[in-house]
Amino acid sequence: MTDIWAGLEAAFWLIVTLDSDLVEITLRSLQVSVTALVFASLIALPFGTWLAIRRFRYRRTAIAVLNALMGLPPVVVGLIVYLLLSRSGPFGVFGLLFTPTAMIIAQVIIITPLIASITHQAMRELWAEYHDLLISLNTTKRQRIMTLIWDGRRALLTAALAGFGRAIGEVGAIMIVGGNIDHATRVLTTAIALETGKGDFALALGLGFVLIALALAVNILIHSLSRTEQEGRW
Amino acid sequence: MSLALSKGVVKRRGKVILGPVDLALNAPDITIILGPNGAGKTTLLRVLHGVERLSSGALTLSKPDAQARQEQAYVFQSPIMLRRTVRANLAYPLELIGTAKPVIAQRVETWAERIGLADALDRHAPRLSGGEKQKLALARALIREPDVLFLDEPCANLDGRSTREIETLLKDAHLRGTQIIMTTHDLGQARRMASDVVFLLGGKVHERGAAGRFFVTPETPEAQAFLNGDIIE
Ligand SMILES: Nc1ncnc2c1ncn2[C@@H]1O[C@H](COP(=O)(O)OP(=O)(O)O)[C@@H](O)[C@H]1O
Numbered sequence: 193m194t195d196i197w198a199g200l201e202a203a204f205w206l207i208v209t210l211d212s213d214l215v216e217i218t219l220r221s222l223q224v225s226v227t228a229l230v231f232a233s234l235i236a237l238p239f240g241t242w243l244a245i246r247r248f249r250y251r252r253t254a255i256a257v258l259n260a261l262m263g264l265p266p267v268v269v270g271l272i273v274y275l276l277l278s279r280s281g282p283f284g285v286f287g288l289l290f291t292p293t294a295m296i297i298a299q300v301i302i303i304t305p306l307i308a309s310i311t312h313q314a315m316r317e318l319w320a321e322y323h324d325l326l327i328s329l330n331t332t333k334r335q336r337i338m339t340l341i342w343d344g345r346r347a348l349l350t351a352a353l354a355g356f357g358r359a360i361g362e363v364g365a366i367m368i369v370g371g372n373i374d375h376a377t378r379v380l381t382t383a384i385a386l387e388t389g390k391g392d393f394a395l396a397l398g399l400g401f402v403l404i405a406l407a408l409a410v411n412i413l414i415h416s417l418s419r420t421e422q423e424g425r426w
Numbered sequence: 427m428s429l430a431l432s433k434g435v436v437k438r439r440g441k442v443i444l445g446p447v448d449l450a451l452n453a454p455d456i457t458i459i460l461g462p463n464g465a466g467k468t469t470l471l472r473v474l475h476g477v478e479r480l481s482s483g484a485l486t487l488s489k490p491d492a493q494a495r496q497e498q499a500y501v502f503q504s505p506i507m508l509r510r511t512v513r514a515n516l517a518y519p520l521e522l523i524g525t526a527k528p529v530i531a532q533r534v535e536t537w538a539e540r541i542g543l544a545d546a547l548d549r550h551a552p553r554l555s556g557g558e559k560q561k562l563a564l565a566r567a568l569i570r571e572p573d574v575l576f577l578d579e580p581c582a583n584l585d586g587r588s589t590r591e592i593e594t595l596l597k598d599a600h601l602r603g604t605q606i607i608m609t610t611h612d613l614g615q616a617r618r619m620a621s622d623v624v625f626l627l628g629g630k631v632h633e634r635g636a637a638g639r640f641f642v643t644p645e646t647p648e649a650q651a652f653l654n655g656d657i658i659e
């Protein structure tokens with residue numbers, strides 16, 4: 193019990209004094225996950241929307257594959273990315289293993305299916321709702337897509353936030369491909385794992401609070417997005 | 427605009443649900459498509475508007491297709507609201523055709539006034555009441571001043587007051603030169619509005635004629651039974 197209290201107190205001071213390790217690790221976490229989010233969104237938002245609107249022969253298959261990819265265990269993604277990037281692997285020459293870039297690649301692979309799937313779901317619903325009206329108004333293809341993107345913007349943002357939430361809290365894959373190297377690839381989740389193992393609960397708890405705060409912020413944003421929808425704001 | 431359907435057939439999963447139908451409709455009528463549930467009223471209306479593909483047969487319009495579609499509007503049975511404000515819903519059809527902003531603003535005001543939603547312009551359209559949604563859908567359809575207006579049971583599920591308001595708007599639009607083609611299974615509404623009646627049964631045009639004659643001396647026993655309020659297949 194005293195251990196926990198001492199840890200909580202120390203964690204509190206680490207946060208209020210902006211401990212340099214804590215800040216560095218937090219910023220790296222954000223940098224990796226936000227970069228991964230940007231790339232994943234650039235792929236997943238258009239792809240999910242396209243899947244929702246476009247009818248083509250292997251659409252069902254594509255959706256099934258997408259859902260299967262969403263269920264990939266992150267550790268396995270980490271292992272595969274590790275093999276691809278390791279010195280003897282096909283992309284070994286780039287020397288990316290144990291760099292933030294490797295972690296970004298792993299996170300992009302993990303969250304792209306998630307974002308695409310949520311996007312697809314939301315856009316399919318919207319398209320079913322709007323279809324007859326947009327056809328009747330003789331809209332061009334471009335106008336239809338713009339209308340769906342604009343009216344589905346909250347859903348798209350929600351999908352992206354969900355992806356970010358998954359990325360920032362992920363530990364298995366980035367531990368494998370990043371290596372949790374101090375001042376290089378150590379991020380919130382891997383640092384917590386390490387410090388806990390070492391028995392340094394102060395830093396572990398401090399980082400834990402930061403992680404919880406980030407996760408909460410994401411959920412509050414998602415929640416308030418659905419409120420602006422209902423109230424017709426934004 | 428005149429519309430002519432010749433030998434129009436619509437099939438779903440191999441089953442004929444409409445046709446073969448031969449039908450010519452001319453301005454400036456108010457044509458009411460009557461018939462029991464499942465007779466094919468909605469399907470026929472969608473075919474005439476060009477949003478339902480014919481399995482066989484042809485639809486001929488007195489104007490080039492692209493232009494004709496621009497000059498038609500359709501009000502769906504359950505109103506489709508864009509997830510936007512009332513104002514944005516009204517502006518939408520005009521924005522699509524590149525109408526100048528000040529003109530849009532002014533027409534939106536006018537129509538909001540006409541449907542009694544002038545104070546609700548900034549409300550979220552999906553949260554309006556059923557009657558308000560239906561009026562908004564109608565105003566949004568009329569805002570481009572279409573040549574032809576299609577309506578699918580515009581007053582189903584509405585109370586007497588909303589029904590009267592909608593009928594008034596329709597008669598006004600008709601006076602301003604819009605040809606109206608609508609389905610209903612409300613006989614009272616048909617009597618109040620129709621100048622021309624198409625009576626559908628089992629996917630076929632069972633009887634067709636001027637309203638004045640149809641309601642007084644229908645030619646077929648089925649139409650007579652329908653007018654009497656009997657249940658027919
Ligand atoms: N998507 C569909 N698939 C199969 N049958 C349908 C479909 N839509 C309508 N139908 C059938 O087509 C017939 C005509 O339907 P509809 O045009 O909606 O009739 P109405 O509007 O007069 O009630 C009905 O028998 C209905 O069951």
Ligand SMILES: [Mg+2]
Pocket residue numbers: 467468469503578
């Ligand atoms: Mg119907």
